[in-house]
Amino acid sequence: MSMGEQLLQLGQQAREAANQLRILSADTRSEGIRAMARKVRDSVAEIVTANEEDMGAATQNLDRLMLNEARVFAIADALDEVAALPDPVGAEMSRWQRPNGLDIARVRTPIGVIGMIYESRPNVTADAAAICIRSGNAVILRSGSDALNSSLAIHRALQAGLAEAGLPIHAVQLVDTPDRAAVSALLGGLNGSVDLVIPRGGKGLVQRVQDDAKVPVLSHLEGVCHTYVHKAADPEKAVSIVRNAKMRRVGICGATECLLIDVDIAPSLLPGIAAALEGCELRGDDRARAIVGMNSATEEDWGKEYLAPILAIRVVDGLEQAIDHIATYGTAHTEAIITEDAATAETFLNEVDSAIVIWNASTQFADGGEFGFGAEIGIATGKMHARGPVGPEQLTSFHYLVRGDGQVRP
Amino acid sequence: MSMGEQLLQLGQQAREAANQLRILSADTRSEGIRAMARKVRDSVAEIVTANEEDMGAATQNLDRLMLNEARVFAIADALDEVAALPDPVGAEMSRWQRPNGLDIARVRTPIGVIGMIYESRPNVTADAAAICIRSGNAVILRSGSDALNSSLAIHRALQAGLAEAGLPIHAVQLVDTPDRAAVSALLGGLNGSVDLVIPRGGKGLVQRVQDDAKVPVLSHLEGVCHTYVHKAADPEKAVSIVRNAKMRRVGICGATECLLIDVDIAPSLLPGIAAALEGCELRGDDRARAIVGMNSATEEDWGKEYLAPILAIRVVDGLEQAIDHIATYGTAHTEAIITEDAATAETFLNEVDSAIVIWNASTQFADGGEFGFGAEIGIATGKMHARGPVGPEQLTSFHYLVRGDGQVRP
Incomplete structure (x- = not known):
């Protein structure tokens, strides 16, 4: 399979996982995140070893890149915190009655498949996965190439956790090549399989994503x-x-x-x-x-x-x-x-x-x-969809559930 | 001035108008829309005459294009209905206290400048303008070329209404050339002056906008x-x-x-x-x-x-x-x-x-x-920002107002 075909397959698998994830119970999603935390703890030795490979090849951002046992355990603790957050999926945002008796509820739903493109810090691999699962979304992660070994090791632990808890493992996938063409493919939406791209990194990365993305982008530009x-x-x-x-x-x-x-x-x-x-x-x-x-x-x-x-x-x-x-x-x-x-x-x-x-x-x-969102995947500086800190609730969409009793439109 | 320069000027004027519109009172915005309705009624003869020009040149969609006195008065009535809708700007969506005493409110704000690209039906010129003013947004309208004379006549009436009510006339602008390059310029965002583009028309138009836009798009694709x-x-x-x-x-x-x-x-x-x-x-x-x-x-x-x-x-x-x-x-x-x-x-x-x-x-x-939104600018089929009917409330963003008493972050 070519890289392009592999990525399209990733997209299809993510879509299927998102369709399952959306209708699971909040408790099942919580248990999935807790299982991810356990597997990260279990894999601390492998993760630190993989990180040593990355550190050996790195020339900059060494402190952001470095993982030791304490930092791996902190990653697992952060997962447990997200597991304890309220689940936004299915929450009624508002509900009203029309004069004809129709009952209309606006209810939160996941967005679907999120493409997350980030640089350096390997903990983002776990943080982003947890926030996406909490909000019922599947995620395709694209780690910075300098942290790729660390991210792959963390990702293996996350998928082991999903499997153990009976969640679809393709809910969290990682692009395993440093080839930059993979980013372009993600920004193109993988044939309709990506609903939203979130870049997290320097101005250059964010600008490139904004310029090239064919799908919606939630991005974090400068804070002056x-x-x-x-x-x-x-x-x-x-x-x-x-x-x-x-x-x-x-x-x-x-x-x-x-x-x-x-x-x-x-x-x-x-x-x-x-x-x-x-x-x-x-x-x-x-x-x-x-x-x-x-x-x-x-x-x-x-x-x-x-x-x-x-x-x-x-x-x-x-x-x-x-x-x-x-x-x-x-x-x-x-x-x-x-x-x-x-x-x-x-x-x-x-x-x-x-x-x-x-x-x-x-x-x-x-x-x-500090806002009480429990976790954030970034701070949105655009005006569409979400603004300010982006937590699980901001990673949802909504739809309308209309309950009637035989009404037809005059 | 070249067309490109003219469009950039339109963008700058729209941004300035949006900045004023945002901080006007809801009553002032209502009065602006009512004045637009009055001026449309006053201009019924000019609008029908302009429409006759369009009808003379048209070969298709004649019923959608045609305006007579009754239809012009219906346009004015629709404006008055939007004037009577609740104003979403400044509404508190939620408010909570943090343990450190910070009081955080999420409050609706306008999006800013909206680019509206539509085909044929000249009443959209007035409808879109009214919904944008109701939600505190400035709008740049791009009418279908077959309805351009009708749209220009309606637009003159709308601006006369804005002027009479003391609102910035550049809150509602119309691209006065049928040149299709103007659409590309709008989709490019006019140097940061356009926050959102809304296409309303056939599948071809919507697809082109989605493919080419460098700014966020709220679009209405097929309803199967x-x-x-x-x-x-x-x-x-x-x-x-x-x-x-x-x-x-x-x-x-x-x-x-x-x-x-x-x-x-x-x-x-x-x-x-x-x-x-x-x-x-x-x-x-x-x-x-x-x-x-x-x-x-x-x-x-x-x-x-x-x-x-x-x-x-x-x-x-x-x-x-x-x-x-x-x-x-x-x-x-x-x-x-x-x-x-x-x-x-x-x-x-x-x-x-x-x-x-x-x-x-x-x-x-x-x-x-039917949902009780009073008016809609379209039905969004994407998942980001808004889904389903797009009324004034869906044309807002939000921001956070944080009230403290000297708190610093530990």
Whole structure:
């Protein structure tokens, strides 16, 4: 069989598995995920050995790639957590009666077959599989080639778990070749067998998937998050929130990249904020630099995703200018306002068109776990289907169940 | 300016209008739609005259294309109906508290800029504009070239209404050239200015849009709807529902194209159903033909969208075979079961993976108006974002508003 034929077969098998998975009970899906966790624990030696092969060949991203016993057990624990999450399939989202007596319910269903294309981190193999099974979807995984041996070993354990629990093993399949043509085939939809593609990785990967996909894509582009300190901000909250939003972890998408601060409060507050941002390079506009000594921000610093201990700072005249700055330079991911003035906060919440808009808290809360979703497969930056953290519920579609008693349409 | 530059300008203007539209009040949007209705009534003479030009040049679809005074007033009435619909923007879909005190609300927002590509029927110009304004979206309309003069006249009235009500006139724009390259430009997203494309027309148009679009598409493909008469069907309901499902209107997507009937009940029930389907050509399998004289169905009749007074009929062994037939030949649009056995009905509702699954009623209820949505821009046959009738609510996205009191992430 050629690679193309093999991939089409993968697609058909995934579709068949999805059709079975959809009508299994929630408990059966939970048991499948728990069995996957057990088999991952049982396979810890094989997985670590396979990872050593990958590590031996790798030249970069070594920490993201590396698996030891503790990390393998953490992968299994994460599976058990997903097994314990509420199952979204079959949930009634709404239900109403029509004047003619028809009873219409909108009910969650799985999407079907999801193609997951990711880079480096081998734990994504297990995380994505678990979230897809939780939401009743079959998944075709395409691991980064540098983690392929690790992913294959994890995948063998996952399929052993599915088999043990009596679930279709083709509910979780892995493309076993590093050939990049396999990605193109997946993006083409495998002859109608793929309903959705989710890329998870760098900007280059996501852009390629968006450009080439012939099927719907849920993708995660840049997070250029802003924190706006309004003149009515509580100074203590402002300092601790800005420090956390920038410095808790600088490499995640919810990290604040740009601080906007009102001209009225900047002279009194900016020095304290700057002092709290130890170890962070500050790049300010002229008005900021007149208050605290720092590097000069250029046009390129506005809208820049540093993913590093660097913060752009702009002094603004007020709310309107802050909202304009965010609309011009932001990526509609996550923005926060710090203020004690409720009316101003509500205006900000209403007018800023980002996936997540926050009042008086850190932008680093942009996370499925922090939202209570239990797990996430990524954060969607598009506006269609899902926005923000993508957990099991966001990986469902819905349909309408109409119950009648003989009604015909006039 | 070249056509390409003009279209990019249209895109920019639409984006600016969308940003304004999003934060206007629901009442202001309602008033805009009512003003559009008034201006359509005021412009009835110009619209009919423009339509006469189109009719003079047209060679087909004359009834779909034709506008007279009554039809123009009906267009205006439809606008007033949309003006009276609830406004979905800003509605809280859900709201919850996290253990750390964060208050998270999921709130509806407009999608942004919608590209609407349609054929022939000039009333779509007004209908689509109204639904988009109702949902806070700007729209770029691309009319079929045979209706272009009519659409231009309607569009002038719509913009006059927007201007009178103080809404941005670029909230509703129409591509004023029949050049097909304009469609390609729209499908390319006009440099990021188009968030969603909705095609409405024949299979050729929809397929082209799906193949070429670089932006998300909500599309309406075939409706090959099935009605399954289970052995526990009430005979009277079965006869009246099948007749309505097939013959009420044969050219709409919710018309039943294939009847499945249980072998146990076919001898007693099929003659009555056949008699009720006066004027309809029946094409049956061997078991059906042994009961009632009719033409022979071939493999091509299964899964065929006739949009005509033709019905394929297959006698099945029972529920399982009916569900298998639908999974194999259906298009996941709308299917119905006729039975008095609640357990069988629930199995059918649970296992059939169509946008709309109906128990004891006609498949012709597959319609936004019948669902209580007030208006629809089409019926989505994909699984992403929206499924089934697409009304104002389905033309929204959502985002999360997070209200805190100084929380930082540990």
